Amino acid sequence: MSAQAFRSIKDIPLEEYFTPGHRACQGCGETIAVRHILKAAGPDVIVVNATGCLEVISSPYPYTAWAVPWYHVAFENAAAVASGIEAALKVLTRKNLISGKKIHVVCFAGDGGTADIGFQALSGALERGHDFLYVCLDNEAYMNTGIQRSSSTPYGAWTTTSPPGKVKPAGQMTYKKDLPSIFAAHGIPYVATATVAYPLDLINKAKKGLEVEGPAYLHVYTPCSPGWRVPSEKVVQVSRLGVQTGMFLIYEVENGQLRLTVKPSRRKPVTEYLKMQGRFRHLSDEDVERIQRLVDERCAKFGLPPLEAST
Amino acid sequence: MGKRIAIECAHAASLAVKLANVDVIAAYPITPQTHIVERLAEYVANGELDAEYINVESEHSAMSACIGASAAGARVYTSTAGQGLALMHEMLFIAAGNRLPIVMGVANRSLSPNLNIWGDQSDMMASRDCGWIQIYAENAQEVFDHTLQAFKIAEDERVLLPVAVCFDGFHVTHVIEPLITLDQEEVDRFLPKHRKAVYKLTPDQPSTWGPVAGPDIQTELKVQNEWALNSSKDVILEVWREFGDLFGRYYAPLETYKVEDADAVILILGGFAGTGRVAIDKMREEGKKIGLVKLRLYRPFPIQEVKDLLTRVKAVAVVDRAISAGGLGGPVYGDIRNILYDEEHRPKVLSFIAGLGGRDITVKDFKRIGEKMLDVAAKGHSEHKVDFIQVRI
Numbered sequence: 001m002s003a004q005a006f007r008s009i010k011d012i013p014l015e016e017y018f019t020p021g022h023r024a025c026q027g028c029g030e031t032i033a034v035r036h037i038l039k040a041a042g043p044d045v046i047v048v049n050a051t052g053c054l055e056v057i058s059s060p061y062p063y064t065a066w067a068v069p070w071y072h073v074a075f076e077n078a079a080a081v082a083s084g085i086e087a088a089l090k091v092l093t094r095k096n097l098i099s100g101k102k103i104h105v106v107c108f109a110g111d112g113g114t115a116d117i118g119f120q121a122l123s124g125a126l127e128r129g130h131d132f133l134y135v136c137l138d139n140e141a142y143m144n145t146g147i148q149r150s151s152s153t154p155y156g157a158w159t160t161t162s163p164p165g166k167v168k169p170a171g172q173m174t175y176k177k178d179l180p181s182i183f184a185a186h187g188i189p190y191v192a193t194a195t196v197a198y199p200l201d202l203i204n205k206a207k208k209g210l211e212v213e214g215p216a217y218l219h220v221y222t223p224c225s226p227g228w229r230v231p232s233e234k235v236v237q238v239s240r241l242g243v244q245t246g247m248f249l250i251y252e253v254e255n256g257q258l259r260l261t262v263k264p265s266r267r268k269p270v271t272e273y274l275k276m277q278g279r280f281r282h283l284s285d286e287d288v289e290r291i292q293r294l295v296d297e298r299c300a301k302f303g304l305p306p307l308e309a310s311t
Numbered sequence: 312m313g314k315r316i317a318i319e320c321a322h323a324a325s326l327a328v329k330l331a332n333v334d335v336i337a338a339y340p341i342t343p344q345t346h347i348v349e350r351l352a353e354y355v356a357n358g359e360l361d362a363e364y365i366n367v368e369s370e371h372s373a374m375s376a377c378i379g380a381s382a383a384g385a386r387v388y389t390s391t392a393g394q395g396l397a398l399m400h401e402m403l404f405i406a407a408g409n410r411l412p413i414v415m416g417v418a419n420r421s422l423s424p425n426l427n428i429w430g431d432q433s434d435m436m437a438s439r440d441c442g443w444i445q446i447y448a449e450n451a452q453e454v455f456d457h458t459l460q461a462f463k464i465a466e467d468e469r470v471l472l473p474v475a476v477c478f479d480g481f482h483v484t485h486v487i488e489p490l491i492t493l494d495q496e497e498v499d500r501f502l503p504k505h506r507k508a509v510y511k512l513t514p515d516q517p518s519t520w521g522p523v524a525g526p527d528i529q530t531e532l533k534v535q536n537e538w539a540l541n542s543s544k545d546v547i548l549e550v551w552r553e554f555g556d557l558f559g560r561y562y563a564p565l566e567t568y569k570v571e572d573a574d575a576v577i578l579i580l581g582g583f584a585g586t587g588r589v590a591i592d593k594m595r596e597e598g599k600k601i602g603l604v605k606l607r608l609y610r611p612f613p614i615q616e617v618k619d620l621l622t623r624v625k626a627v628a629v630v631d632r633a634i635s636a637g638g639l640g641g642p643v644y645g646d647i648r649n650i651l652y653d654e655e656h657r658p659k660v661l662s663f664i665a666g667l668g669g670r671d672i673t674v675k676d677f678k679r680i681g682e683k684m685l686d687v688a689a690k691g692h693s694e695h696k697v698d699f700i701q702v703r704i
Binding site: 043044045046048055056059060061062064066067068069070071072073074076077080081082083084085086087088089090091092094095097098103120121123124125127128 | 334335337361362363365366367368369371372375376377378379380381382383384385387401402405409505512513514516517518519520521522523524525528532
């Protein structure tokens with residue numbers, strides 16, 4: 001594996017493959033991620049997009065934001081469609097029916113398209129070992145249909161289908177599904193997490209995921225301004241706070257070895273992350289304490305500094 | 312010329328797919344189609360067929376992978392049945408709407424509940440409006456020929472649509488029959504060795520596929536699909552003619568048996584046409600003027616051919632191996648009766664539903680249907696009533 005391909009912001013290619021003029025909300029976290037990931041891929045790529053915000057904002061017929069071949073088929077099957085494309089490229093290359101140049105296959109899907117409806121198709125594609133990069137753009141709910149909870153929505157988040165009420169005061173009463181661990185357990189060569197506040201980390205991981213032979217899974221935390229109830233200019237800030245509080249753990253698992261790539265020297269209390277977002281406004285002190293406790297436990301497992309030592 | 316062999320009909324499909332030199336196969340096991348993809352897996356494992364074989368984790372992913380592979384320019388095959396086809400349902404429309412020349416074998420099987428692995432046509436009939444070309448085969452020879460022809464039809468630039476080659480589960484799939492094969496050289500004269508994909512996903516010419524289309528454009532896009540499917544009929548006939556000229560076996564959308572002077576005919580799709588012909592022979596021996604019509608091309612529907620033939624008779628029995636629930640009876644019955652409505656000389660048309668979940672349709676059943684139709688033809692009177700054959704209720 002090559003060393004960091006992009007050592008500074010200046011190394012990031014100027015070419016745009018996800019072009020301006022699309023209809024995303026101001027400050028959309030997903031689009032920041034996609035733009036950077038495609039810069040890592042370059043022009044020789046085929047993109048498969050699951051149904052969701054990204055597909056809808058980028059492809060209103062007859063317009064397109066995509067300067068690379070792009071295919072949206074449905075919500076639940078991006079990984080299966082990518083399997084077919086990858087297999088076709090492989091056999092057509094073997095039969096000398098297309099040029100021998102390496103063409104990357106990249107999937108973009110949301111957390112609903114990955115954790116819920118597309119889970120089976122992705123598990124199958126990873127197990128079969130197709131050579132592709134699957135990117136989960138995790139904004140922690142079904143944002144495209146109007147902010148409904150997914151199994152990737154964190155405990156305590158308000159969504160339109162996990163509203164806080166007398167019986168369910170916390171809103172979302174279940175805990176976020178740990179997708180990177182599940183996909184790492186498939187034994188694939190590369191799994192990583194990233195977030196948009198750290199673009200160099202993100203783009204280098206995308207590059208690594210593209211370069212490994214076999215499947216790679218990249219989980220990107222992509223804050224959503226309307227869904228998280230944060231001002232659009234605070235999207236990158238909330239993304240950074242997610243890392244600094246230990247809500248987002250930023251790491252990579254390469255051939256089974258886990259390594260934290262963004263490690264905050266001091267860890268901020270989760271309230272700083274939670275209070276920025278309207279979706280957590282209803283939480284009681286007990287709820288916040290519960291979230292802090294869970295984050296502390298998880299950070300300890302990953303070797304992050306304890307909260308006490310850092311305050 | 313290829314030799315005459317004995318082969319299981321499912322394997323006749325596999326052999327045709329091998330000779331078609333497919334690039335990608337994506338398949339999931341489901342009875343009664345499994346023998347098709349098992350044999351294909353052997354071909355690939357032995358190096359007899361250079362293809363990528365994707366062992367997908369569901370039929371939904373089978374069709375999704377076929378869609379991806381076909382969009383990337385590959386020649387693609389899958390096969391399924393019953394519940395598997397139902398699980399693919401959503402993807403069938405996308406394969407057709409995105410104009411992907413996928414070929415699929417459908418080993419027609421009943422739909423749950425109750426779990427029933429045996430044959431009827433309720434699976435494909437439930438997906439009949441998916442925009443695919445749908446061809447029904449009766450025996451090993453037709454399975455083999457139609458599968459080969461399907462690639463040529465699907466990939467024709469004037470068509471670019473997926474084709475389903477349907478044949479009855481067990482009653483056709485699992486039967487060993489004689490087959491006149493073709494050797495590779497012969498197939499290569501008929502079907503180009505490789506697919507020439509004009510439209511495909513390639514970085515050399517980036518294109519956007521499967522966009523969002525609002526109320527301002529969806530109608531136009533859907534209408535274009537409909538035009539494509541309807542106008543594919545000319546190409547289907549052309550390909551069948553070319554195949555006949557090369558190999559001596561000619562096919563038509565309708566296949567008729569002893570209809571020339573018939574007062575009444577029995578119309579059916581698929582494998583039971585064979586039993587039907589035996590019944591026709593027996594009734595003819597008794598001096599009864601009855602014939603049989605096998606509907607080979609179901610979509611695009613051969614409107615003119617059906618009109619031309621059926622307006623010449625007094626009564627038509629449509630035998631469906633499926634129910635159009637809460638509707639008019641059998642799905643094919645609805646089509647046939649509909650098409651004849653505007654005709655001045657229209658026959659009486661009755662719906663018979665038989666052969667569900669693998670139940671046999673016997674010579675006796677066909678005779679009973681035939682006699683009823685001759686009676687209707689003589690009296691010139693009928694009413695809309697669905698007749699379920701052999702029901703013990």
